[in-house]
Amino acid sequence: MKSTLVILSNRYPYPPGEEFLQAELEVLSKEFEKIILIPTNRDTANKKQLGREVPNNVEVIHIFENDRTSVFFRVLNVFTNRRNRKWFFKELSKSLSYGWKAPLVMLNWLSIACEIKDKLQLALDHLDHHIFYSYWLTPSALALTMLKEEGLNAKCVSRVHGGDLYAERHQPAYIPFQEKILLGLDHTYTISENGLSYLTKKYSGLENKLSVQRLGTKTTRSADHIKGNKHSSVLRIVSCSYLKPVKRIHLLAEALKHCQFPIEWTHIGDGPERGKIEETIKELPEQMKVNLLGNKKNDEIMEIYRTNEFDLFVNVSESEGIPVTIMEAFSFGIPAMATDVGGTSEIVNSENGILLKKDLQALDIASNLAYFYGLTDEEKAKKSRCAYDTWNQKYNAAKNYKEFATLLKD
Structure with a gap:
């Protein structure tokens, strides 16, 4: 048998x-x-x-x-x-x-x-x-x-x-x-x-x-389509997680208060911290645009990545195994900024993103967003290609x- x-x-x-x-x-x-x-x-x-x-x-x-x-x-x-x-x-x-x-x-x-x-x-x-x-x-x-x-x-x-x-x-x-x-x-x-x-x-x-x-994870992108996004004066960031304290999405919302350049932030996921985060969003300056999409099925998340241009994926969790959400972002050539917890350093490095210290504050996030915003289009495109290559070699x-x-x- x-x-x-x-x-x-x-x-x-x-x-x-x-x-x-x-x-x-x-x-x-x-x-x-x-x-x-x-x-x-x-x-x-x-x-x-x-x-x-x-x-x-x-x-x-x-x-x-x-x-x-x-x-x-x-x-x-x-x-x-x-x-x-x-x-x-x-x-x-x-x-x-x-x-x-x-x-x-x-x-x-x-x-x-x-x-x-x-x-x-x-x-x-x-x-x-x-x-x-x-x-x-x-x-x-x-x-x-x-x-x-x-x-x-x-x-x-x-x-x-x-x-x-x-x-x-x-x-x-x-x-x-x-x-x-x-x-x-x-x-x-x-x-x-x-x-x-x-x-x-x-x-x-x-x-x-x-x-x-x-x-x-799987993807609908091929290596030929990873060329970096078109130039934009707006930094387009995306995050994907359950809204609970360990994910520290409230810190990301706080960080946007300290950024002096336009940012469009899209978050996928819902949870008990949503109300707290919505209150912080009300205090953000005019140049900030926030899209809280709520819970999405996996196929819907992949479609969001396929049909939108994002410059950077952000994960500021204080605890992880190794984030599948970063694998998914990398499969679409989206670099990541993530905290150095659990096995995250095995996937994120200076070539395909930014690795943050675990014990960070909102200002730390803001300064690193500013650093990424200040990169040239070619530097961002290089990180994008490295992100995809990391996915293809290790997380396909x-x-x-x-x-x-x-x-x-x-």
């Missing part, structure tokens, strides 16, 4: 989030005869009508459809099942070292993982004939690790990105079962060299279980995901 690839996502193909999984799924669907896509977030059971289109050979299975299990009974399952209970006590002492909240976080993770594990066993026949791929190193990856320990004879791997990788991003600074998952899975793929370095320094002896497999979806498919099948 030929192997079927089973992908465990968080919500995909349902919104919000994980838009970048679309490009990967398109390539993987051409490399596997059949793919089963399983969103593991319970909320998706009520969003079937909102799902994005998937390739014809991709079957979406809703493991939580019509499930009414309460949190109480989910937690009870941890302690009434001997195997599940063992996982709790193996991790308890470690979690306690991070304070009283950490064991509660750990118990929640474990209860979700146990539920996913049980649902997979009910939903799928012949588990040993599948290849399992968790998109995140979260309870879904823990569920696969538990199945492996219980005798599953199938290849089980995971990606790890940012929030599921760096413990310091959490309060408390603890990610449950991380080392045990890395040991239990056949392989884990970081999306950046920074992520790989972080894990190999944190856990010794896992080098043969870890490697880098970069994400990628067709190349990266075909290579990843080969590793999955090996």
Whole structure:
């Protein structure tokens, strides 16, 4: 029997989030005869009508459809099942070292993982004939690790990105079962060299279980069309992110107050900080034009890049894995100005953009916008070509995901 690839996502193909999984799924669907896509977030059971289109050979299975299990009974399952209970006590002492909240976080993770594990066993026949791929190193990856320990004879791997990788991003600074998952899975793929370095320094002896497999995006531009934009007296910048504090879009809005030249700023994305940002926009000088486009589907974002001329993509986040949004901008020859966090320095450099220090203020952003505005058209065009070349060499979806498919099948 030929192997079927089973992908465990968080919500995909349902919104919000994980838009970048679309490009990967398109390539993987051409490399596997059949793919089963399983969103593991319970909320998706009520969003079937909102799902994005998937390739014809991709079957979406809703493991939580019509499930009414309460949190109480989910937690009870941890302690009434001997195997599940063992996982709790193996991790308890470690979690306690991070304070009283950490064991509660750990118990929640474990209860979700146990539920996913049980649902997979009910939903799928012949588990040993599948290849399992968790998109995140979260309870879904823990569920696969538990199945492996219980005798599953199938290849089980995971990606790890940012929030599921760096413990310091959490309060408390603890990610449950991380080392045990890395040991239990056949392989884990970081999306950046920074992520790989972080894990190999944190856990010794896992080098043969870890490697880098970069994400990628697709484009509708070819190298021949990357020639730099037409001369303009206006600096046209674009940003794309969820409007939450960690993305620091409010700092970008503040920075425009300090710029003495005309700027047209387009932001793609929505979120809880929108009201705060709109209030700042009201205070901007007349030479500033702002377009808040709200949430857009991935195909719509690509069309925005294709049909508009942008001089610079801006990312001022205080925390990242490696930004897919920058890959998308680069694929259209848009240079980037971004903070040096996570794996961002692996994609942005002085040739294809501007790398900012992490601890920046609005004035720092403004001065770097002024620097870019002052470049000659030829200098901007050179950065544009370098941005596209970086994408094509390192973050081209067709190349990266075909290579990843080969590793999955090996």
